Amino acid sequence: MTQPLVDVKNSKASTKQNRKRHDMIHLYVEHLLNIKTLSIQASLTTVSNKETKATISADGAILTLTHEGETASVKLPVNVSPRKQSNITLTLPAVPSRELSFRVQLEEKEGQGHGAFPDGDRDGGNVVPWTAEVLTPETEIRCRYCDSILVSRGMIRTWKNLPSEGWAEMMEFWHCHKPHEPHSHSKGEVQKGYTASSQLALESGVGMTATLHSDGQGGDSGILCSQCKTTTGLFEASTGAYNLSKLHLSVSTNPTSSTANHETQKWLACLLLCAMDIQGVRKFVVRKNADDASVLRLWIFTPDINVSSSAISSTESGRFAKVLWQHTEDPQRGSDKLNAASLSEGELKLQGGEMKMLCAMLKKGGELMPEAARHFQDWNVGLLERFTASDIAPS
Template structure:
């Protein structure tokens, strides 16, 4: 099957349209922009393919584009264009403000109910690097006046002056997980295979790994990519593709840590978020989508992050759990496989395009379900 892939590069205001044929061109092969310049259309081997362009091309009337040369199967057309998307900030998915006492947690794979009518309050944790912030505060906190209410910090669930502890009836939320008390969710515990005293958490119904018991907070950390939500007594659950979760995570990591290169803590890979404001369309997603371009490769050399920082290289370690690091790498490989061959590599890095959800996308996907990865 032929392939069409269009990518808008905002920094140089250029639309790159990649065309891939399965068989050499013949007299019936044609590639053109539609009369309103909003679509690109390919006719080849008695098939017609079309996608909506992810950028605005000026002018009117049909415009024929270059086809692959004789004997070749692929070509790229570059066209001056303007953006069609606004410069909005992507929202945090499933933040505390979007949840309420009627929110139920389910296993994404089998829809088994994990927590029902037990969480009355949801609170956002400060950032995805909150643990490091708490450690820093404990080392450098100033003198504090005595409080008449000794239980005030504990009632907040977390505070700069006390240890973060999971509380019954309170759901703590960060970009990739929920932190709940043992009493607030129904799961199965198992000791980790590597014997590091970490208890992993599984769905009782389908045996899917969902997260782990967090000894520091004395709670259960459920990872969002493996969950679905419902409201009240509704049987409809909603969830997101893992790629959406990781683009959300990486956008927040860039904002809070100020870097675009990261190394995995448990796997021998590194990533580089090359662009956060990409727009693209393909035969798989024929309508324009916003995305980020992530480069990934096996980690070069054996230098640790501290050594690289000392060399003035802006790089940080991902703050993901081992199970999420493994899932991230699987997602990057999956998205790389979808690209045309000529776009799969760049300067020694493999390339992945992760879709990014904005407010309008979230609203449109509220009831969507996705294949299990």
């Protein structure tokens, strides 16, 4: 087949010109929910001047910044109080600069609640797809990379949600400290069907779903897709369980539904947020193996934030987690103020190439922000998009 001729020189020039126009103004907006404020940052290729202007449309929905004949616009994460006829002109910093930073205070409207997010699903919780409530005996699970079948329809008769990590310890605590009932630590007084070291019994034909995939223990082995050889989970030698990582799967809940998967960064955000809830910390040391000297340190700085950026292809705002991250050889090191903060650190293990995926997604998310906002002290700053209710809505 004859290939169409391409003017490489003009094509490259056009691409370069488009990139230059895109980079002329980089607009980024965060909705700071707790203080009812829009935080706005703009990166320019030349310093601002008296002709640089920022306005919000009369309906309170669109932010536009104009500088030296170039214009950039984004849809705001939440509408400001609209005006009936004219745009709202914002006050910019007086000192000329290539990096502009300013804020807009929001006026809370009656019935608006926590800011009336336009997506309508701001519940503050961590949305987790593919729970036992939506999976059926006809569910089919495939490798998301090569579409090979991992679990056939009818293989799992019943799906159950696993309790969170440490369930036995929490039950032990509840039995010992049950409110409004006398209790004693004497032996033999309370008969329980479990101990703090209990494990859930496995049943043939029963599948269990969890928010976190297994960290893996000594003797466990990876589960490889027979076609593409991707590590899709772990086989637990101690229990005989096959743990599949949702990150690497595609799922169809019945024969008439299409096979669906979700974006990698959303699964990674879900994983971090679940670990934060379970371990009760926001700071983590992430490693692949217990003896790894090189680790990834994470700080879930803002778990839930709505963001608009001129670098996002979609005109809609997105729901993200803001994460500070750095590579280090010594997880105990730290002389800066953030590292010196008296906050506990949790631990998280990732399998196979998941560590590389996480770093790549954090770096990509950081590109939604202006260059000046991508670093804080010796930390990198990234964004991971979160699941929303629309991701798990029936199709």
